[in-house]
Amino acid sequence: MPLNILIVDDHPMTVDSYVNLLSDDSFNKTEADFYKNYNCESAYKKIQFLKNQNQNIDFAILDVNLPAYPELNILSGIDLAAVIRKTHPQCKILLLTMHTEVFIVNRVLSDIKPEGFIYKGEINFESFPSTCEKILSGETIYSSEIIKSQRAFSKKDYDWDQFDTKILSLLAKGVKTVDMPSHIPLSMSSIEKRKANIKSRLLLGRGSDTELINKARQLGLL
Template identity: 30%
Template sequence: MKLQTKYKLIIADDHKMFLDGLLSILMHESDYEIVYTANNGKDIKKYLDINTKENIDLAILDINMPEIDGVTLNQYIKNKRSSIKTLMVSMLTEPQKIYQLTHDGVDGYISKNAKKTELLHAIETILQGNKYFSENIKNIYTKSIFDQDKEAQIVLTQREKQILQLIAQEYTTQEIADTLFLSKYTIEGYRTSLISKLKVKNLVGLAKYAIKHGLVD
């Protein structure tokens, strides 16, 4: 009788207590073989670079890790070792990160607070060729899509972009007025309008928007 082939897993997480708990769960499952663990993304990348012919079925990754984070590591795996499935297990629920991961082809995402049954169900689902995202991650992803669409609808005039650039460069209202040959009151009007239009709270929010959208070098 031929023995069933085990699925080969690699795991990266910089929290030792969580990593030990994960190993304890998976080592009691007869279908899985843990072939490598690391506390940072760089070691996982190095392992994959060296062991190019080893058939790894699934990489379980955290997002916030030293050296190389989970988002970057997932991109690397999908580009260089696309046969390897990836599952994120993280406390991080930042919409932009979740949007990026799904865009890069991550196969699943669950919270570190997930129950053992959900973890095993997620792994099994992914290894069968399907995607698995916990309900809260689905909701955050939906919100991230909505936010992306909403942001895409914002159109700035050339003058508004100029003012945002100068705000991000820490120009005062009077300095902006002098630079653009406008009155101080006109600049204050633009500033108030931009805060409302971009849905930020203050000048810091305007500066962050300018930097995020490449309006400032």
């Protein structure tokens, strides 16, 4: 059976380069079918189409920064990876990024647990196929910049968890702080303290909710 490989990047030439590199006879010695997409909406629809056709996605290569699909709140490659985890749980996922901010890296590693997470500046035409082959063979590959960021997060007390991410998500959806206790199991005082802590970390304590949301999106937290 051929491998079903989903590739999502907003640069068509990059997608074609990945396909060419993984089409070489020396790669994996297995025939592959490639599904090329350039934004979250088309990728989401392809993921669902394959699921409805009872076809697996064996390997997904996703850029973190992608044109969003706001109707379904799929705003990045991280969100696409979460969809794949639910719809194609056996799929191996490689995420590629130009951002190694600790909050982004921590979110990816804690929520997605990808088989591969690579800083784009650490990969080239020579290493890309071998990295993909290692992932397909069962290895977990994180590049050195990702590991460095992960260690930086572990060494500092960022005091950040899924509730902080949920608070940001609710703000982005227009939910007022006063209404949040009906959405998450926290008291109003706890939510207010967390929100103040989030603003302190992302905006150095100053800024509106809109500025906070924009900063969170910029960092890949939404």
